[in-house]
Amino acid sequence: MSKKNQKTKILLVSYLFAPNNSIGAVRPSKFAKYLIRQGHDVTVLCVAPLKLTDTLSPNMLELNSADTICISHSNLYKFFLKILNGCINFKKKLSLLIKFNGTSIKQPKKTSIKQPKETSKSSTQGNISLAKNYIYFILSIIESFDWYMQVRKWFKTKKVNSQHYDLMLSSYGPLSSHWVGNFLNTQGISKLWFADFRDPMLLDSKPYYARKFLSKWQNDILRNASALTTVSEGMKNQILSTYEGEINACVISNGYDNEDITLDSITKIEFTGGKLHFGYTGTLYGGRRNLKPIFNAxxxxxxxxYISSDKVCFHYAGTEGSILKNQAAAFSLESNVVDYGLVSRVKAQEIQFSCNLLVVATWNNYNERGVLTGKIFDYMRANVPIIALIAGDTADSELSQLVKQTNVGISYEEANDNKDFYNxxxxxxxxxxxxIENKKALHKPDTKTMMNYEYNKLVEKLVGFYNFLRRS
Known part of the structure; x- marks a missing residue:
């Protein structure tokens, strides 16, 4: 085989990977799928799922041709997780027990004790929220560190030649993916290392000391990596603004897969006719994804x-239905929300394909720009109009630009509330x-522009970036 036709040997490091169904598994799994299809030799290093309740679409079975190395968590971590889940389940059961037996609980007598000031209450809630954020951060570090150490143990048992791979790509988050990438880079097993960020590492919502640690780790990663790839221009600029060194960088957006489930292969849900059906599937990030503008409108x-309240229905699938209902309740519309809870990926797609309008939400602040959720690309496959809600103090977000470029719907930016709310x-x-008149929504997307976000084309861009650096 001539040198020109040699396959590129690629190691893809991603804690989350197919058949894991989480949204974080989609990007690296699609990268692997189309890298293999374009003739490259792909090895995947990922976690062995503790529990697999759902999988990505069947076409991902093509990944069987990849050499997949699944590293399990330690038995100690599994035991810790079991205890932690037991405590959480006990708390939920106790809350339900108190709720259902509340009438039999003796209520304390009213007293003339002076009520605390609202500022004191807000301060207490703020401290509780801060404590929760630190706990979540510590738990995520424990999870990442355990898997990182298990990979190190595995590596010691293997004999991998220096520069065995032409390219190693690690995909964040969680943090363990880049920790492992950094470690393997020090072992010299790949000629080039791309540090991929599908999510921002430094968020204003993270506690102060957590951001200090994350900032140090992010700079260490950039210092050692050959190149940086991100999902948006804003995220790339934000990451580079905190790094004093120089690094090659390229934006490889999230996208959609034309071979995923289509309208012809899905069973649509027969919603009640004569109504406008909204849909939202996924997380609300504790309320940071704010859907109040829709309920307000x-x-x-x-x-x-202009609208009858009994002719509007909002369908939600995810784990934060109570947060969404609270947002709707601010405008007395909580009864219009249908909460499906956590559902399979196929069920979520059935909801998406069956609604008249789909809602996607993110934020765009001065210190957190370019948070471009992959959910919008998931929605594009449904061929349904999209309403994009962008919270934050900075206008002209990349999500808003994307909606306009592809003509898939409309965007509302909090920073442009005066104009956008009316629209x-x-x-x-x-x-x-x-x-109401036609039983379907009006939708004329720019399909030619949408094609730029197909994963096969995004992987071609990734390979082109690699070839550029390889020849440099």
């Missing part, structure tokens, strides 16, 4: 007599009238 349209109301009203 609906409430005003209802009060103004949001108008858009919802127009779609409401169109759906």
């Amino acid at each position: 609906l409430r005003e349209l209802i009060n103004e007599g 949001l109301k108008k858009y919802i009203l127009n779609q409401y009238n169109f759906v």
